[in-house]
Amino acid sequence: MWERLWQLLFPDQCHGCGRFGTLVCPVCIAQLERYGGDIPVCGAAHFTIAFVYAGVLRSAILVVKYARQRRLGSALGQLLAAQPWVSGDAVIVPIPGSSQRIAQRGYDQAVVLAQAVATSRHRPLSQQLVRVRQTTAQAKLNRRQRQQNVAGAFMWQGGVPPTQIVLIDDICTTGATIAAAIAAIHHAGPCQVHVVVLARGAK
Numbered sequence: 001m002w003e004r005l006w007q008l009l010f011p012d013q014c015h016g017c018g019r020f021g022t023l024v025c026p027v028c029i030a031q032l033e034r035y036g037g038d039i040p041v042c043g044a045a046h047f048t049i050a051f052v053y054a055g056v057l058r059s060a061i062l063v064v065k066y067a068r069q070r071r072l073g074s075a076l077g078q079l080l081a082a083q084p085w086v087s088g089d090a091v092i093v094p095i096p097g098s099s100q101r102i103a104q105r106g107y108d109q110a111v112v113l114a115q116a117v118a119t120s121r122h123r124p125l126s127q128q129l130v131r132v133r134q135t136t137a138q139a140k141l142n143r144r145q146r147q148q149n150v151a152g153a154f155m156w157q158g159g160v161p162p163t164q165i166v167l168i169d170d171i172c173t174t175g176a177t178i179a180a181a182i183a184a185i186h187h188a189g190p191c192q193v194h195v196v197v198l199a200r201g202a203k
């Protein structure tokens, strides 16, 4: 009942155009630039990057990251789940963000995305991939520095990984973080890792 009252008082509004009814409307989704470029080499069995990090999607991701808009994060997760990639029998796994930034914002945006993907695709979610070392922000580093920065940053906790995993992340730039995450999973046991990313950032 409270949720209904809340919806009446504060109806959902599209982040892109302000239209009422959804957080990201179909018109704005149709205008997003699909990604068709190269895919980073990182040990993934399949790699899907849905969109280019630009326009409405870029500003929506930034709002989820810095302005505590968790529900918009879930809407982006649903958008990612609706894209044509195969989840099969895979377990959905987010690439965890840095704990400092999670503390600032109150949630991990990759986890919010992955939860929405898991729910939409009716797949289980696992958070056994953990960050064991904090890393500095990647934005100002070159490719080699990024690889060094994230090497050994992740660990798979709690035994052998499932046979198939779909790794979820919001932005991929060089793929260094994803490569480090996949290395950590493979270190724990054999596993086919598929990567599904919302947007490709500029290098």
Ligand SMILES: [Zn+2]
Residues within 6 Å of the ligand: 014, 015, 016, 017, 018, 019, 024, 025, 026, 027, 028, 029
């Ligand atoms: Zn819109």
